[in-house]
Amino acid sequence: PKKVRTRHFHNAKRQGIKITGLTSYDQLSAAIFDAAGIDFLLVGDSAGNTVLGYGTTLPVTVDELIPLTRAVASAAKRAFVIADMPFGSYESGADQALHTAFRFMKETGAQAVKLEGGVRSAEQIRRIVSAGIPVMGHVGFTPQSEHGLGGHVIQGRGTQLEQLLADAHAVEDAGAFAVVLEMIPAEAARRVTAELEIPTISVGAGPHTDGQLLVWTDWAGLTTGRIPKFVKQYANLAAVLGEAALAFRADVEGGIYPGPEHSYDD
Numbered sequence: 001p002k003k004v005r006t007r008h009f010h011n012a013k014r015q016g017i018k019i020t021g022l023t024s025y026d027q028l029s030a031a032i033f034d035a036a037g038i039d040f041l042l043v044g045d046s047a048g049n050t051v052l053g054y055g056t057t058l059p060v061t062v063d064e065l066i067p068l069t070r071a072v073a074s075a076a077k078r079a080f081v082i083a084d085m086p087f088g089s090y091e092s093g094a095d096q097a098l099h100t101a102f103r104f105m106k107e108t109g110a111q112a113v114k115l116e117g118g119v120r121s122a123e124q125i126r127r128i129v130s131a132g133i134p135v136m137g138h139v140g141f142t143p144q145s146e147h148g149l150g151g152h153v154i155q156g157r158g159t160q161l162e163q164l165l166a167d168a169h170a171v172e173d174a175g176a177f178a179v180v181l182e183m184i185p186a187e188a189a190r191r192v193t194a195e196l197e198i199p200t201i202s203v204g205a206g207p208h209t210d211g212q213l214l215v216w217t218d219w220a221g222l223t224t225g226r227i228p229k230f231v232k233q234y235a236n237l238a239a240v241l242g243e244a245a246l247a248f249r250a251d252v253e254g255g256i257y258p259g260p261e262h263s264y265d266d
């Protein structure tokens with residue numbers, strides 16, 4: 001299959017073809033999503049919630065994300081692989097941001113990086129793009145600043161719409177190839193999508209965007225605990241794996257597994 005490139009994102013928006021993305025943190029899930037034709041795989045710092053067990057994204061480091069990103073990139077034949085820049089790896093300035101982006105590009109095989117923030121991150125985006133590295137922006141609710149935002153709060157409502165629009169335009173003007181809109185009203189996302197040339201990717205931003213992205217463990221029902229309202233669960237992997245573990249335990253405790261067909265002869 002032909003590798004997805006940034007031009008695919010631009011063409012999709014122009015032609016009205018929706019873009020699909022999932023997060024991935026390992027080569028097994030990456031290979032499955034890639035074969036299904038998912039356009040991009042984001043190795044999100046949501047790994048802090050999903051695979052690393054931190055409960056938030058704040059403690060996640062570049063050194064932790066690099067091996068996960070390398071695993072996903074190794075399995076993606078067609079899908080465009082995006083490395084998420086973790087909290088503390090770009091906010092100090094454009095030099096720090098470029099240094100981090102270089103690390104992901106040199107050490108993982110990702111095709112692009114993503115970072116949070118609109119106006120406040122424009123200098124960083126501009127510098128990374130000028131080095132030839134595609135950047136995906138991320139505005140609206142930005143999990144790395146959840147404490148500054150006062151929790152998991154919907155952004156862009158009422159008088160916040162002007163700030164949201166300013167942030168989205170700042171990302172585009174800085175040269176990003178696409179932008180994630182997280183947890184904003186559907187009508188606000190429609191407005192941003194109409195105003196921007198670059199494609200918008202919704203995570204809890206409704207249907208009027210150029211694409212949709214979900215955290216794969218929420219989407220596949222592997223996450224236990226609270227799932228955001230905007231997630232549609234396409235499978236119940238927690239139940240499947242739980243039942244498999246119970247059956248395995250029953251077989252082993254009952255002397256049923258392993259049978260002769262699973263054992264080696266002399």
Ligand code: KIV
Nearest residue numbers: 023044045046180203
């Ligand atoms: O880390 C992540 O998974 C993300 C998406 C939810 C946008 O940043």
Ligand code: NA
Nearest residue numbers: 044045046084
């Ligand atoms: Na993220």
